[in-house]
Amino acid sequence: MPKTFFITTAIDYTNSAPHIGHAYEKVLADVIARYHRLKDDNVFFLTGVDQHGQKVQQSAAKTGVPPSEFVKAITQKFAHLWKKLDVQYDEWAETTSDRHKQVVQGILQRLFDAGQIYNDKQAGYYSIRQEQFLTDKERNPDGQFGAEWGQVEFREEENYYFRLSQHKDWLLSYLDKRKDAVIPDFRQTELRNAVEKLSGDLCISRPKSRLDWGIELPFDEEFVTYVWFDALTNYISFAGYDAAHSTLNSQPSVFRDKWPALQIIGKDILVPAHGIYWLIMLHAIGFPDDQMPQLLVHGWWNLSGAKMSKSAGNIVDPSVLIEKYGSEALRYYLMSDIATGQDADFSEERLIERYNADLANSLGNLLNRTLNMAHRYRDGVVTKAGGDSPLARQAADLVREYNGVFGRFEVHAAISRLMEFTTTCNTYIEMSAPWKLAKDPERSDALDHMLFALAEALRVIAVLTSVILPSAARQICYQLNIRDEFRLADADWGGLPDKHHLGKPVPLFPRIETTEL
Numbered sequence: 001m002p003k004t005f006f007i008t009t010a011i012d013y014t015n016s017a018p019h020i021g022h023a024y025e026k027v028l029a030d031v032i033a034r035y036h037r038l039k040d041d042n043v044f045f046l047t048g049v050d051q052h053g054q055k056v057q058q059s060a061a062k063t064g065v066p067p068s069e070f071v072k073a074i075t076q077k078f079a080h081l082w083k084k085l086d087v088q089y090d091e092w093a094e095t096t097s098d099r100h101k102q103v104v105q106g107i108l109q110r111l112f113d114a115g116q117i118y119n120d121k122q123a124g125y126y127s128i129r130q131e132q133f134l135t136d137k138e139r140n141p142d143g144q145f146g147a148e149w150g151q152v153e154f155r156e157e158e159n160y161y162f163r164l165s166q167h168k169d170w171l172l173s174y175l176d177k178r179k180d181a182v183i184p185d186f187r188q189t190e191l192r193n194a195v196e197k198l199s200g201d202l203c204i205s206r207p208k209s210r211l212d213w214g215i216e217l218p219f220d221e222e223f224v225t226y227v228w229f230d231a232l233t234n235y236i237s238f239a240g241y242d243a244a245h246s247t248l249n250s251q252p253s254v255f256r257d258k259w260p261a262l263q264i265i266g267k268d269i270l271v272p273a274h275g276i277y278w279l280i281m282l283h284a285i286g287f288p289d290d291q292m293p294q295l296l297v298h299g300w301w302n303l304s305g306a307k308m309s310k311s312a313g314n315i316v317d318p319s320v321l322i323e324k325y326g327s328e329a330l331r332y333y334l335m336s337d338i339a340t341g342q343d344a345d346f347s348e349e350r351l352i353e354r355y356n357a358d359l360a361n362s363l364g365n366l367l368n369r370t371l372n373m374a375h376r377y378r379d380g381v382v383t384k385a386g387g388d389s390p391l392a393r394q395a396a397d398l399v400r401e402y403n404g405v406f407g408r409f410e411v412h413a414a415i416s417r418l419m420e421f422t423t424t425c426n427t428y429i430e431m432s433a434p435w436k437l438a439k440d441p442e443r444s445d446a447l448d449h450m451l452f453a454l455a456e457a458l459r460v461i462a463v464l465t466s467v468i469l470p471s472a473a474r475q476i477c478y479q480l481n482i483r484d485e486f487r488l489a490d491a492d493w494g495g496l497p498d499k500h501h502l503g504k505p506v507p508l509f510p511r512i513e514t515t516e517l
């Protein structure tokens, strides 16, 4: 049984509705998952929602509904959006589920029994409005806490702590040994620098008097576990991990066949959550170094250089964009206008510009004129004639480079290469002037040669585009009158049969008129 390629994304907070940043991460993961399916790898793509915590409890209280109902409504919004965006995941994680709760509690109990979790008292200044302890970092230059913290009082609170700092040396040595623990490189450097500065343990609980919307500690019913042991554990609890077994070898095969995962996260949750807490948690519960997940860290979509946030009121709603331009237009923009790992600025004008230039004018036009010519000159039948097409070598280069950049998760670069090839095909039409060939009976073979090569090129484009624009790729296949299920091997030149009958042209990417803005 070949190992499954296991992909996860961060689970999304259900304290508010999805925005463009969430959509980006999900589509990125979906494209990578589809690429691996195309390669014939077994794929397990896990995503879901983070339903517990203080913010959910507060948001639910504000709207006057119980947290369980509040998260149900937001969860639906996320699931609905992924459906509209054609995000094809294999498992859906909801952290309020029993299965998850069982694994979280099993892990906590094991760590408690092993002395990795202990009880301690914390004393300090506490902001009642923000419901958190404050440190000296939060003080103004005059030594006072600012008005944003509301009433601040001195408090003493008992909590449970995880012995995080005990594992600092292990994490440093792991990061030194494994150069691609985090992608891109500069994020691994950022993580390593943060680990160097690590001190102190991790508070993992909240007294129920402060927060009750969470998973109860199995060894103290007065507390729930706070954030990370709950949220991060989803990556294994929904993949079949059994907390009763402390060694990886004794885990059920459903889990061992998948793990370790490629975990796709945004830059804000590398340090400390995934890069420090999660890796140390896994190490502490018995995962060996060669079973640590790889972290692919993507950048953020900003708005005019500024962070999008609910409080700033500059959130871009993906559903509105889908409504206006369609889900493939949004997928295309999100995948083509940002370099994996870097930030980008969201712009609706750019979405339209890219769609019109790449999809309407270039790819859509290539498909349309190829089919039109084939019907006008050859009743829709393309015939093999002459020797190798100049497009054959270009297509082979494209496939090689496409695989190369996908191996580095550079989806934007794969798209650029695809678009270059599309431009090459359009230029090839201009240069060969088929309208002239059609008038010259002596050049009949040259016209056949060209039309066959263009149909074949479009077939290759459909295979490679299918991971980015699954629906458009299916429509290209439909118009070419070929099967719409393929593997990467189908991108090799020469798959179209002689005397193939092409379908009728239907405009695939109608131009977006900018007056719609």
Ligand code: MSP
Residues within 6 Å of the ligand: 009, 010, 011, 012, 013, 020, 021, 022, 024, 025, 050, 231, 232, 233, 234, 264, 265, 266, 267, 268, 269, 299, 300, 301, 302, 308
């Ligand atoms: N619930 C936590 C993650 C727990 S993982 C065990 C969380 N949720 S979140 O809803 O705030 O963010 C979910 C993902 O969306 C994160 O990876 C985050 O980086 C990503 N993004 C949030 N805003 C984003 C942008 N503006 N741009 C790109 N991605 C962004 O963190």
